[in-house]
Amino acid sequence: MRNIMYAAVGLMMTTATAMAAGTPYHEGSATIIEPTDERNPLAEVVSGIDFRKSMIREMQEDEFSNPGMIVVDYGAEIWEQVDGTAGKSLSDVWESCAGMDAATAAVSYPRYHDGAGKVISLEQQINYCRETAMGAEPYKWEKADMLGMTAFIRYQGNGEAINVSIDGPAAATYERGKELYYQRVGQLDMSCAHCHEDNYGNYIRADMLSQGHINGFPTYRVKWNGVGSTHRRFRGCNGNIRATKLAYGHEDYVALELYLAWRGNGLTVETPAVRQ
Amino acid sequence: MRIGVALIAGAMAFSMSAHADTKFVKEDGLVSYMITDSMAINKSLTGAAGDAANGRKLAINRKKGNCLACHVMPIAEQQFHGETAPSLYGVATRLSEGELRMQIVNAKVTNEDTMMPSFYRTTGYNRPDKKFIGKTILSAQEVEDVVAYLMTLDKDE
Structure with a gap:
């Protein structure tokens, strides 16, 4: 057979x-x-x-x-937007909060993050920074803000090699x-x-x-x-x-x-x- | 070939029947059946003959047999045939009716690594969607219909 x-x-x-x-x-x-x-x-x-x-x-x-570019463009906008009690944007706090610039982050997540104490995805890193460094509400997963921000950060590493x-x-x-x-x-x-x-x-x-x-x-x-x-x-x-x-x-x-x-x-x- | 039986024994009730060369399978709410030593289920699950024309429809139906997802078949009016599994052209010349029934009911009995779903089995799943818990993919009669259809596939491509 x-x-x-x-x-x-x-x-x-x-x-x-x-x-x-x-x-x-x-x-x-x-x-x-x-x-x-x-x-x-x-x-x-x-x-x-x-x-x-x-x-x-x-x-x-x-x-x-590429229809996805609209979402990247929206992310670029909110990356610079001040939000939360600390009066800062994600752009202001990202490097110190995540411990790396956006282009490096684009190839590095999911990643163990000391602050979170576990492996987190890029979405979770964004919300960690919003809550701890900006005093802002977390974004909801799969909504426009989170999709825009993750797409924008990942786009900063477009063409670079993934290295988790x-x-x-x-x-x-x-x-x-x-x-x-x-x-x-x-x-x-x-x-x-x-x-x-x-x-x-x-x-x-x-x-x-x-x-x-x-x-x-x-x-x-x-x-x-x-x-x-x-x-x-x-x-x-x-x-x-x-x-x-x-x-x-x-x-x-x-x-x-x-x-x-x-x-x-x-x-x-x-x-x-x-x-x- | 027989390793698969031992592996799934944890999930299903197997007992040695009066004949040493057969295995008896019984799951709650399902028709019980015997697997012979040559890995076949020789008796119809329902006692009735299958309807080959309905079996062909089930083979195409994405929510039922969906055989076309993985197999190339002599179903010319359907444009897309999968290729992750062997062609079913001439399958009736390679497998007996009982062997075909075994493959449809639970192909893991003969190949524990196969990606082929078990179309008449309700136990031993990880994280099944609650809509499908306790349900089989095909009913006993639908299994018979698909088997009857496959038995008509006696020509090579």
Whole structure:
């Protein structure tokens, strides 16, 4: 039976090649980097944009047609806006509060932060600074202010290599993220790995599977008609496999985000990316 | 091939039947079935024959079988066929009806690493959405319908 199955796989691959035309990954023009860490299970690291066809790629690459740029521009505005009892903007307090400039932050989150005492996402770092350094109310996750601010900060590192740390105080969060990545969840009983490690480059019905990197978030999605965070994407994936969605900012989503960011270490920040 | 049975034993009630070469599977609220030593479920879950035409519809339906998500199939009117799993062209010449039924009910019995969902199983899930707790993806009759449809796939591409 096994031999017959392999023969069937061969047949399937022929079909796959014909269907997959039009993406840089299949045409051999993708930017492929080697993992920066020997613990990374991927033999090649490829940005999600190289699994997309030209219409989406062109929308992302041309800043005048990239719909995510409006959100970045809004973030630039509120970055300078004074808010809270300390009479300061995030721009005033960021470097001392986060401990790094915005361009460095763009490639470094999720990250262990001494003040917070745990690994936090960029959203959580923004709110930490708003609450402790500005005396301002935290932003709500997935609302315009938070999406604008995260998109703006990430955009400061656009083109720079992702470089999150999983060692030292981040190690336990990395281990949790790895555990979640390989855990089957939901009624469809699949892990992240089934699609994004074992089957990247293959179609799942009309969608070509990528490696699931998050270097383009916050990302503009045609389906969303707007920009969304990694945690919104996780919730969508969880819904697709009929699993319980976790809350925005849930520690397990932060752990998964750290793990995914690390698998893509070395890829450049593409915020705001565009997807269908 | 038999490792999978031991692995899922924690989640399901298995007991040795009168015949040493079969496993009996019983989950609350579901039709029980026997897995033979050759990893097949030879008897219809409902005792009735499947409706192949309905099985074909279930294979296309994204909320039901959705076989097309992962398999290439002789369903020309559907533009998009997945490719993360083997083609189902000619599958009836490779697997028996009982083996096909096993694959639909719970493919993890023969391959613990498979990404294929178990279409007739309610236990052993992590974080299932509460809408689906205690429910199977396909009903017993729908399993039979899909099996009946797959049994018509006797030609290679």
